[in-house]
Amino acid sequence: MGLWRLANWKYSPQQTVQLLDQLLELGVTTFDLADIYGDYRCEELFGEALKLKPELRDKMEIVSKCGIKLVSDQNTYALNHYDSGAAHVTAAAESSLAKMNIEQLDLLLLHRPDPLMDADELAAALDRLVNEGKVRAVGVSNFLPHQFELLQSRLSRPLVVNQIEVSLLHSAPLFDGQLDYCQRERVISMAWSPFAGGDLFVGSGEASLRVQACMEELAQELDMEPQQLALAWLLKHPAKMVPVLGSGRLARLRSGIAALERELPREAWFRLLRAARGRDVD
């Protein structure tokens, strides 16, 4: 469950607790945050809910990310940029703990590959955060294989996750080596924007329209909703991606979870791929 829109929902802490309760009941236990989500406010909102009902913490895995410096009222940055330096990463992780009122992050991800990444320095900082118990495991987001290998080469523990953008409308990672690398190295891949920000269902681009038409056919044939088809399409991939869902509506999430039960037939998978790319396989 992705919480990057938590600040938009304007929930009271009580309402957030209620949502978290319902999600945990549905079996959704992983919560995906980042320091910058909601203009740096989501972690705090999440933390206020946890303060109200601290026993929820132990039923969850909490993921956060750092390494982006976003222009905001909260700071004086002149432009959006990255910082994978030890000082910033350490401070950001500690700030995440403080804002969420927790002792440990289950997973800390570097949010973007920083062209200035000094792998020795960053790996040492990440190792230290784990050794100090502030972080249970570390990973990355949006890293290409060569960036992953560079950081891994200096780290004394495995990077366990790469969270990347994958969907029917963003299928390049299935072909360019990103998911092959995850499969080979047994790195967990999390898929962000698994519905392409909604374009899969309501977009008006050519690819969107083709996918929508194909989904309409398959919805009939297989008795599955479009959202289920989109998720089942991701879940059939052998890299065993974990989609990051970002809806606050329970109905949507319930239907998404139902998708976990349904395997897409191979032909249906390739029909969706053909619709997305506008061409047959070679």
Add this chain to the structure above:
Amino acid sequence: MGLWRLANWKYSPQQTVQLLDQLLELGVTTFDLADIYGDYRCEELFGEALKLKPELRDKMEIVSKCGIKLVSDQNTYALNHYDSGAAHVTAAAESSLAKMNIEQLDLLLLHRPDPLMDADELAAALDRLVNEGKVRAVGVSNFLPHQFELLQSRLSRPLVVNQIEVSLLHSAPLFDGQLDYCQRERVISMAWSPFAGGDLFVGSGEASLRVQACMEELAQELDMEPQQLALAWLLKHPAKMVPVLGSGRLARLRSGIAALERELPREAWFRLLRAARGRDVD
């Protein structure tokens, strides 16, 4: 020798035996097939010839491929797609043996990289086919290095071949890492479509015309035929590619084999490359 056009030649089994006899005499001993060639009929035609003269089998290396599901009267597929699952690959290999009346394939290739390739499952299926004696060795076709590495990482034996498209008009594999990977890992590369489907000699695209003009000059200077130049260009590459020739005409093949004897001078090689790419090296 590629037999993907065998069904087009409308040979009787006797005529096919005659062709095979002549090829073996020329020293051509490797025969390249695939389950799907000739709308799934080539393997059977080849097998009928072998039935007439079974002693030919031991003088040959027989290569076949599987993993593509092609729309055809022979099946009910809704679209062309790939299947690298254990069930399909195993059944396809066994069907190849049955159609060709042979006990063992010398080499089985996965025909295309399948975005749904579960490397653990496929590697186990390939290992099993080898262990059962149905296949002597395994390889791939059209795999990029990262796809090759993924499958290799799960296989208990080396993938011995990658069969890729390479020619003067398709020279990208010389620069993008495909052939460097083969050279480094000592994987045999087979070059399909070494004459770019004939475009090298009769194509009317700009690159084709430039290559034809250059070949005309070199034919004079070096006393070699265009087809020999095209093959000698491939054969000079240190990855030691094995070109897959697909002509049924003996004269063409004889001239091709003669190319094996002639080494192209380095300058001539670069003149052809310049003609193909329309620019000097950097």
Add this chain to the structure above:
Amino acid sequence: MGLWRLANWKYSPQQTVQLLDQLLELGVTTFDLADIYGDYRCEELFGEALKLKPELRDKMEIVSKCGIKLVSDQNTYALNHYDSGAAHVTAAAESSLAKMNIEQLDLLLLHRPDPLMDADELAAALDRLVNEGKVRAVGVSNFLPHQFELLQSRLSRPLVVNQIEVSLLHSAPLFDGQLDYCQRERVISMAWSPFAGGDLFVGSGEASLRVQACMEELAQELDMEPQQLALAWLLKHPAKMVPVLGSGRLARLRSGIAALERELPREAWFRLLRAARGRDVD
């Protein structure tokens, strides 16, 4: 210090000695040459200066390159091409020694990745040159990671350098894996054309103009000259690139060397990157 323009400067041997003296005094001790520089004449001009004052040799590291065959009055090549064969590379290295009047090259680089590179043959030739004492260390130039890995796989010693084109106007190597590979494998990267051939300061392309405007701002804010900004931008990268400067003007070099003392703030680095690419980071 790059000496590819040495022949253009029309210096007498005495004047060259004077330049070398001044450079050494400034702390510039590495001199970058290649067999082909100045239409095959730079090495000889450099050698004439060394003959006048042989004691300079021991204060320097001398780099040369080979592997390009350039059309020139000095030879009969029909076109520019590459030759990484043992015979050419060995002869070229020996010729470099003879022309420069030295016993040993500190570093010999293969100038360009040759599509016909036979890694076994080339590695054996390079190893032999080192074993015979003619070359102290070997490296490459303009090699992509897969080309580097191929050659390295056959060599009994590390390739210590990859000299590649990097500048604010040629920043792809920061993102496509070239510099990540160098950082990971601890290969020294030398950056040629660090000022994009001057386009950084006087170019009229869109990217050049954007960078010039940004440099003007930063020059004010940080009290640094444009040339210093360009170098400090390169030097901040964790791959610790060594820029190859090619100016014969001492003033320029002095200002360049001053850049080594000034670290660019992270925000300024990203402002220059944004100007060069015309967009924010993701």
